[in-house]
Amino acid sequence: MYTVIIIGSGFGGQCAAINLKRRGIDDFLILERREFMGGTWAQNSYPGAAVDVQSPLYSIESEPYDWSQMFAEQDELREYTDHVIDKHQLRQCTQTNTNVQQIRWHEERQCWCIATQHPQHGEQQFEARFVINASGPLSTPVIPDFNGKDSFNGESFHTNNWNHDYDHRSKKVAIIGSGASAAQIIPAIAHEVEHLHVFQRTPHWVIPRPDYRFKGWQRWLLRRRWIYRALREAIYWGLESRVIGFKYSSTMLELLAGKRARQHIKRQISDPELRRKVTPDFTIGCKRVILSDTLYPALCRDNVTLHDKHDGIAAINAGGIATEQGEQLDLDLIIYSTGYDATDGVISYPVIGRDGQQLADVWRDYPRAYLGTSAPGFPNLFIVTGPNTGIGHTSAIFVIEAQMNYIMTALEEVGRRYKSVIEVKADAEERYTQHIHQEMEKTVWHTGGCNSWYKSKSGKVIAMFPGFSFTFRRWTKNFRQADHIFS
Structure with a gap:
């Protein structure tokens, strides 16, 4: 049995693995359904692919990089992803070509049972005390059923x-x-x-792309950590x-x-x-x-x-x-170019929690989670880039790293209390979700007069977080013990 299984090897899975290693938790496994690691920027290799957030900010805070331009193109983002994976030796703890079919909570053993399919090994079963789903919201492409x-x-x-x-x-x-x-x-x-x-x-709506290719002397300066950090901060507050x-x-x-x-x-x-x-x-x-x-x-x-x-x-x-x-x-x-199942299909495989309840049934009206990360009835499960964690104005990686504050504190609290299970309380999740959607009513995503992929079938805006990203980070750092059950 693993301590943690991480599903997905994109930036969410990489951040989870790096944070686990920092805390001395090496007993984890990353499951990746594709034959290669890296997530979005390894998979999306279409002509012209590039990021639309400035590269010094669209990167892991602890992993600065020698970027060639302000808005990195796909090949450079893929190189960065490989750099992070190799630096932290994540290939050794990853099984690729492994498609998760289902995860089920085993009450007696107090663990998650993960059923997978592998082209060579066939059906496989894994067990883990904790599961971090990092499959990502932009991983399940959708093609409408056009006539003919x-x-x-x-x-x-x-x-x-x-x-x-x-x-x-x-x-x-x-x-x-x-x-x-x-x-x-x-x-x-x-x-x-x-x-x-x-x-x-x-x-x-389209606005100009303020791209810029760094000169040699600028790249030399940006290799100084404090200068790189200063540029990152300036970009962050400008976007915020x-x-x-x-x-x-x-x-x-x-x-x-x-x-x-x-x-x-x-x-x-x-x-x-x-x-x-x-x-x-x-x-x-x-x-x-x-x-x-x-x-x-x-x-x-x-x-x-x-x-x-x-x-x-x-x-x-x-x-x-x-x-x-x-x-x-x-x-x-x-x-x-018809998008992804990014709202109602946040998790593409069946998730079965306590008493056989399915996450799809709990989310039948619309997906919801405490801090966009955990759901009552599904202990020891954490969802990276879950409901209402999308960000329309800054780096998604910033939010992923904020979620890591909450996830890692939760794991530490379980160990500190000599417990085996953590679960968010239903009333805490309800309060949080109500607050999120009350705040959402003030946003342009709710009042702007469009029908976007940000909304679920319910009409609620599920993809976006209705506020400043530093607010979300503050919430994830302020771990509320009273909102959780330890057992």
Whole structure:
């Protein structure tokens, strides 16, 4: 039996493993369903993939790096991930190609039983006193069930599983979706394909991307820990100020960001019809704001056609896509940039807790968790990037590291008390969840007039945390013993 099993080897799993090692807990195992480690930035290798948070902040605080540019591209993020994994010798305590089928709480043994499937070893069973789920909210891609989708004779794939063996150059291509991934792919391939059809359900607000490639002498300076830390702090507080607009002043948000986004459209697009198509009808910030200097110029190309909601997909057929305007588009490739099950599907496998209750049933109305991390009835289980831990203005890794404060303190408290089980109280989770959704009503994600992936089927905003990230960090550091049961 392991002390801890970590599910997922992305930044959440890496942070968990590093923190366990620091506390002398080496009896842990990381389970990774893919054949490689690294999570998001190892899996998402589509053309143009890059981070939209400045690299010195979008990194583990204790693991600074010699970044080449302000907004790192996928290959450099993959190198950083490998650097962290190798530095802390995490490959030795990881089993890849291991897909978790189910986890079940065993009351008598006071442990979690983890059932997995491995292509060589078949079905495997593991036991652990604690489970840290770090599978991530952006790990289960979703492809809508378009009429005739399976009849297409050409190539098709989701952006999460980009087929690098397929040569898209000089091909007739359609990309379905216009969110963050599509906004990076479109400029990266538009000049390479014969024609690119972009199917947009709703437009996103786009603002310029303030990227910057560090000069040699700047990288030399940033290798000094205190200078790197100072830059990280400056970036953090600059981004944190956005919360004022997201939550407290939509007028300020519109005056600053909204005006900038409208000017961006006016400056880069001259065609009035295309301007109309790309201009959202909701408050900026309600949906994810895209950073790009190259998206609009790509959409202006002669070989790119933007289809909006008035000219959407009627059906997919053997030859390509039939539009709602009655046009048949003959295609070689369909790219699905249609997102992830990031709210209702926070955990993709069955979780069975005390008395046989399933987490999916508890979350039937909407996903919820104390500090976005633990749920009553599911002892010794911690969820990294759980409900309402997403962050729309700063680094997701900052929030992951904040969750580690709570998780590691919980483990320490169990040991200090000579107990074996910790479980959050139902009333504590209820108070926390009510407070979160009361605060959410003040935010642009609730009032901005859009329907985003931030919301679950219930209509509640599940993906985002409604406040400052330093508030969340303070809450995770202030461990409330009275909110938990030790046994």
